[in-house]
Amino acid sequence: MICPLCFHNCDLKEGQTGFCLARKCVDGKVIDLNYGKITSLALDPIEKKPFKRFYPGSYILSVGSYGCNLKCPFCQNSSISYDTGREVYCDLSPEELVDIALKESDNIGIAFTYNEPSVGYEYMYDTFKLAHKNKLKCVIVTNGTLSTPYLEKILPYVDAMNIDLKGFDQSCYDKLQGNLEAVKESIALASKYTHVEVTSLIVPTINDSLEMMEEEAKWLASLDPEIVLHITRFFPAFKMTNQRPTSLDLINEMVGIAKKYLKYVYKGNC
Numbered sequence: 001m002i003c004p005l006c007f008h009n010c011d012l013k014e015g016q017t018g019f020c021l022a023r024k025c026v027d028g029k030v031i032d033l034n035y036g037k038i039t040s041l042a043l044d045p046i047e048k049k050p051f052k053r054f055y056p057g058s059y060i061l062s063v064g065s066y067g068c069n070l071k072c073p074f075c076q077n078s079s080i081s082y083d084t085g086r087e088v089y090c091d092l093s094p095e096e097l098v099d100i101a102l103k104e105s106d107n108i109g110i111a112f113t114y115n116e117p118s119v120g121y122e123y124m125y126d127t128f129k130l131a132h133k134n135k136l137k138c139v140i141v142t143n144g145t146l147s148t149p150y151l152e153k154i155l156p157y158v159d160a161m162n163i164d165l166k167g168f169d170q171s172c173y174d175k176l177q178g179n180l181e182a183v184k185e186s187i188a189l190a191s192k193y194t195h196v197e198v199t200s201l202i203v204p205t206i207n208d209s210l211e212m213m214e215e216e217a218k219w220l221a222s223l224d225p226e227i228v229l230h231i232t233r234f235f236p237a238f239k240m241t242n243q244r245p246t247s248l249d250l251i252n253e254m255v256g257i258a259k260k261y262l263k264y265v266y267k268g269n270c
Contacts, residue, residue, distance in 0.1 A: 003030045005121055006069050006145045007179040019177075020119040021084050022067025033067075035123045036094075039080045039087040040064035040114045043104055049141050052266050053228050054160045054195050055108055060139060061101045064114025065123070070143055070176045072166070073239035074203050080115045094127040101136055109137030109159070118146040121154070128157035144186035145179065151189055160195040162230075163187050167200075167207035168216035175206060188223055197228035199268070202246045202254065204234065213254045214261075221261035231255050232268030 003010045003018050010018035012025035022034040044062045046055055066088065068081035080087050092100070101110050110131050112124050117140050128138040137159040144163040146154075165183060166172055173180045190196050198220060202208055213231070220227045231254050233246045251267055258265040 001025045001028060001030050004147055005118060005150060006147055007182045008069060017084075018069075020067045020069040020116070021082070022065070022119040032120050032122050033085065034065040034088075034120045036091045036097075037065050037085060037088040037120075038063060038090050038092050039066050039083070041090075041100075043107060044111070046108070049111055049113060049139065049162050050199065050230050050232075050266075050268060051139075051160060051162060051197055051228075052230070053197065053264060054139075055137070058108045059104075059106050060109050060111045060137070061097075061104055061107050062111045062113050063097065064112070065117075065120050066115055067119040068116040068143070069119055069145055070116070070166075070178045072176050074201070074206075074234060074243075075238045077114050078238045094123065094130050097127055098130050098134055098136065101131065102134060109139060111139035111141060113139075113141035116143055116145075118142055118150075121146070121150055125154050125157070128154065132157050142186075143178070144183040146186060147182075148185060148189060151186060155190065155193045158190075158194050160197070161190050162197045162199055163190065165198050165200050165216060168212045168219070169207075169209075172207045172212075184219070187220075187227075191223050191227060197230065199230040199232055201232045201234055201268075202251060203240070204243055204246055208246065208250060210250075210253060210257060214257050217258040217261040217265075225261065226263050228264040228266070229258055229262050230266050230268045231258060233270050235269065 017024045066080045066083040141162045
């Protein structure tokens, strides 16, 4: 069976698990193994997602599971992104998760985040449909690789997305086993229907080119010059603990370049 959720299009034999570690072929169907499997649950400031221009000053119930369809050597959540369910501490149905969200004071909604939400698409979709009926805001923090038909299906229930743009050249994505064009398609589509903010974590030796940042900012501006861009500083993590943090001078220079094209550009982790 082919799993059609992302660009990998994993061709799975019976009993085989996909690249993301969260989807498996069972009885001739591809199922999400992580449906309702919760590894992380917290009431976070919306700015932590990060969002700067979506209900600033508010809090949102943030939920994560396990699995991811990229292999980033700088992953800050590798314990769940590279996991197969060992970190799960509870099971929650969509109804139970929405009930928790409704009971949290000062909470505006539900954000799927921490690991890559799209690998647990069915759970996210079911939860958002129910959450919207209950007037909760629905947010996705994602690497932007969800296939277009699935993104189109869920967008009516999505109030905001923060999409990682991990470099503006396929050579950057080759190092992550990713696909730049898939991410660009997601950003372009989502920006037509919902609030979108883009995050670029600047990692030395991977995507620290000033020329690349200029091309990225130009392209984002061609979609909408009011798309929010977060240019974020890398700190050593996972397989890149020997790498130095991104220099503040480089971050400041990139912000200056991006501001030539975009109205809203912010520094992160600085």
